[in-house]
Amino acid sequence: MTATTFAAAIRDALAVALELDPAVIVYGLGTTDPKGVFGTTLDLHRKFGEQRVFDMPTSENAMTGIGIGAALGGLRPVLTHQRLDFALLSLDQIVNNAAKWRFMFGGKRGVPITIRMIIGRGWGQGPTHSQSLQAWFAHIPGLKVVMPTSAEDAKGLLLASIFDDDPVIFLEHRWLHNVTGDVPPGDYRTPLGKARLVRSGADVTVVGMSLMTAEALHAVDHLASQQITCDLIDLRTVRPIDWPMIEASVRRTGRLLALDTGYETGGLSAEVVAHVTTACWKHLRAPPRRLAMPDVPEATSPALTEHYHVRAEHIAQVIAEVAGRPAEWASLAKARTHPHDVPGDWFKGPF
Amino acid sequence: MTATTFAAAIRDALAVALELDPAVIVYGLGTTDPKGVFGTTLDLHRKFGEQRVFDMPTSENAMTGIGIGAALGGLRPVLTHQRLDFALLSLDQIVNNAAKWRFMFGGKRGVPITIRMIIGRGWGQGPTHSQSLQAWFAHIPGLKVVMPTSAEDAKGLLLASIFDDDPVIFLEHRWLHNVTGDVPPGDYRTPLGKARLVRSGADVTVVGMSLMTAEALHAVDHLASQQITCDLIDLRTVRPIDWPMIEASVRRTGRLLALDTGYETGGLSAEVVAHVTTACWKHLRAPPRRLAMPDVPEATSPALTEHYHVRAEHIAQVIAEVAGRPAEWASLAKARTHPHDVPGDWFKGPF
Amino acid sequence: MSPDLSRRLLREMMRIRIVEETIADRYAEWKMRCPVHLSIGQEAPSAAAGLVLRHSDLTVSGHRAHAHYLAKGGDLPAMIAEIYGKATGCSGGKGGSMHLVDERVGFMGSTAIVGGTVPVGVGLALSLQLRGKDDVVCIFIGDAVLETGVFYEAANFAVLRRLPVLFLCENNLYSVYSPLSVRQPLDRPLERVAKGIGLMTVSGDGNDVRACHALIDGAVSRLRGGAGPQFVELSTYRWREHCGPLYDNDIGYRTVEEFEAWRQRDPIDLFRGVLRQEGTVDDAWMAAATTALREEVTAAFAFADSSPVPPAGEAFAHIYSVEP
Amino acid sequence: MSPDLSRRLLREMMRIRIVEETIADRYAEWKMRCPVHLSIGQEAPSAAAGLVLRHSDLTVSGHRAHAHYLAKGGDLPAMIAEIYGKATGCSGGKGGSMHLVDERVGFMGSTAIVGGTVPVGVGLALSLQLRGKDDVVCIFIGDAVLETGVFYEAANFAVLRRLPVLFLCENNLYSVYSPLSVRQPLDRPLERVAKGIGLMTVSGDGNDVRACHALIDGAVSRLRGGAGPQFVELSTYRWREHCGPLYDNDIGYRTVEEFEAWRQRDPIDLFRGVLRQEGTVDDAWMAAATTALREEVTAAFAFADSSPVPPAGEAFAHIYSVEP
């Protein structure tokens, strides 16, 4: 075990995969450049060669199809987009080819491609560099969608994704790249489809993913000291969703808060609320709630993002409402020392 | 009033718009060809000229951006895709430009484009010609999403969409093109965002759109004769959704069934259930249910679509379950005379 | 060209023609309940490509793929069964006419989104290159594919990496009912655009199967020699409607004269004439070949017709590698 | 070229340089909290285009748009305020450096998805053509845009319809830290690809502002004469890091020698030298111009810095024409 950052854990997973299996290739804009996609691919081409680790033209659509073709040819491609937003150009290939190939050819062959997409936020990322559209991918049969929160999961889930025989959309939140954790060395895999119980408690089931789990953790721990205790479930994969864990929790707590880093309307939190309502009707003791991004794009000006994102204090407030108990949450906001538009003091722009 | 088909009503709306406003242009693959997009654009170029009504290259992405630019230049473009599936190539333009332009430039100018997409089904349309991805569009701030059911609404909503100052995704179900109804002549508009109460009843609120409303109507009428009565709400626009009408209905009935022509997981029916659960908690007397496409693509073989789609009999069955009352529904299936993979005897392939 | 190769070319075209005409004839039985895009009239490029390519070479295609599939060695009964939506279909009934596959002969898949398999083919070529194989990938495209952005993106990458890809373009002048004139500037030949993006290009008469063979053979030889991606444009013509079994010269998007001019240049008639004159085939050979092919096709349809439909549960299978 | 035009070209380049350098200098105050892509070193194409185009001509651009915006006549204080995220910004603080707009001078918008405004510009040209105007659209693109499919799709349509579009390509050899060699075949000049798709093309030295002006002026004249869409490729070089205020020649994606060679060919120095020699400008003119520009820029920053931030509610406004 070594304490590493989330970004280093990603790089570690890629290196392990490249080492383990000559079929693995890693590519995407900037993969071999001196920044190495926020450090996540840094210098991998030096070790594994420019044939297997390479940069690409700004051709997101074709390069996705090329990855699909390479996968059909026996490779295990890992494609990275520095922002999810750029991948909108490649949805035809993702949905009409990668997701459906196995089905439409009667199970003859699947497409074991992993597509990393980084979700931006803050520091003026603005409307075209900050979208969190996991709901889109999670709506598509044939895709798996992964959203790790911890450095450990970043590695374990990425290795599981790469060696999974289905196409996986792997969403990394830029604000998590610098979180640290103990990450097991070597070929460490975390199964897809299993959520993680981050905290256990009695009053409310809180379901989150990615950065929302990280924010929720502050809220849940803060409320625990006020005798409101929660099950905090980190989804890890948003397709498939680990319903058994969520249902078991709600059957105990009778209360649900579903979080999402994406837009509220038609988002994943709607799926969680809808599923749980139908499946756990008898056990619900209060209306389930969701807390997600407002239904507007992220603006660029820091003045306009200050009251835009969901943070620990908002989560604490809604948990208390769901629990039907008074609580203090304002101090959570005050405890933050760095400006609201950066993930921490380590971040100094420009992107 | 004249009894016309849905397809003719669309053509009528386009002709009225072209007549009313020289800024309107109508284009898309096949717009000027002898089939005229299932008759919906037939011969419009002869009357309004090939400058305003035109065919295009197979360049869905650019042609969407070109429509956006034309809209910024003062035109009101109507772009048609013969299948929604082809529009997946243009999502970058739809989401990153059309939907966000007004927001990201501080309200300076919106993009009054209307994008018609036809949803295919049956007769071996198969996995790449049958997708019903309204949930994707409805998830995006800045877009409006329209799904008419009747010929009258097809005209009224299309005219409202064309003259709306925001980008509108207008989804036509291929199986509705031949339904007929009385359609008012001239400049007839139906406001966006207002649902339609198709039937009123006491036991269950049934929310549908497009072909699902048409199927539900059979189910609702069938059950009415068995003393189970429903509010049947036709959403008409799935973004924005007419929550006041739905909430008022559920407050009366206490029971909800949300239908969807799209995949269940992460679909619109999840949004309807989630919203209603939170908003009408006190009034709900039974767990809300959804009935949507299964989470798999549509296969090509008719043998594989026979038990795939949601039809009147399935809806009737679930309504009865939600109402907690016994009912007969099997006769609904038996009453159908044409094969399951065509909308009616008028349809003989090939597409 | 050897007599043997000549006869195989003719036979392959005849085979495609008979298969497609049988589909057309029997479509009105309404047992083939899916869109079909026939290649009648434009059999030469497929036949030629099929005889140039090896089984270990890979191929992808689009909506109009029957001829490509057959020429590459695809399983005829499995294709007909697929169009019939049967369990014995090459895609298990899931894909239909527009989604064919036969990996055993390198036919890696055809799909229905125009341009959609172009990058897939390039990716297959990347996998061949990385694995050090000297096989090539043939990507069948129509004239409309040169309007899709993905073609340029994929071709650029193929050129950049000198991938073993042949873009084989059947220019039949139409996309559905849209003539080239509403889609591409008429004074800009397709070949010139392909050359612009950096492909080595040739073009020729797509109804002259020997010319097709020579052009494709040259391109594939250059590919195996490492010359980088190739583009071959072959001019040809679809006889029937874009989608479906009928003729549609009456509806007005093209003239009867144009159609008749092309039908005069039937690739099969033309080549049969040449081979007769050369003495490579005679009436007896023709009769025997026709009979054998008809028998094969009849058997394939009988197989398809009598095959079982897939069990209903198959509709929900094959979404993931491990069903949840 | 008239002395007046020469001086205006020089002045426009100096103005862009001073604005961009001031942004760079003041970025470390952390008040401009958004990505910025500076055009220092590549001012000539913008300055030239700005003086060829009329206010009623339309322009769109991408992520590196400050110079385009300024040259087209965009409002300097509003641009700086936008980068500061202020209510007085040209996009009300919503867009930041990557999303600029000033419709009064025909700057219709710049956005941050590479290639994203290319079809938008073509669509604007379609609207001009349909309305019978003789204005033109200038679409600023970088070298990477020739890798995007949407460029080819949009250019094909522009050629098909003979739309009044100028594709103005600043080839600065890099996309972020990626040299052309990993993105495009080096033996295939950008201009050749553009010609392949059917554009009329010229190319030249993007650090020689007079050459830029002549090439752009020629292309725009041809456009107004109805010759159909034009492509102008200008070779130039970005001095600072791809995104942000610093130099980054130390990190290894390009050599210091390459950078120095280009800096020797500073477009402003070069042209100032020429004009001095011609006697078109002298020290006094230079000093006066520099002072005036610095004052203008200082005022713009003061305006931006002292402007109010947008009210919090603005974050949720402008989604629809009528707020729900």
Ligand SMILES: Cc1ncc(C[n+]2csc(CCOP(=O)(O)OP(=O)(O)O)c2C)c(N)n1
């Ligand atoms: C992206 C996309 N747009 C539109 C269509 C509808 N469509 C089906 S076949 C076809 C014609 C393609 O023409 P071409 O490539 O020349 O092939 P041909 O049919 O002539 O063989 C079109 C436009 C589609 N399948 N995919």
Ligand SMILES: Cc1ncc(C[n+]2csc(CCOP(=O)(O)OP(=O)(O)O)c2C)c(N)n1
């Ligand atoms: C579709 C898309 N892919 C990737 C990016 C990331 N990106 C931002 S700027 C840029 C470089 C573009 O290079 P070029 O067009 O040459 O312009 P330059 O930065 O050199 O001015 C890239 C790849 C993006 N913004 N959009």
Ligand SMILES: [Mg+2]
């Ligand atoms: Mg064609």
Ligand SMILES: [Mg+2]
């Ligand atoms: Mg560049």
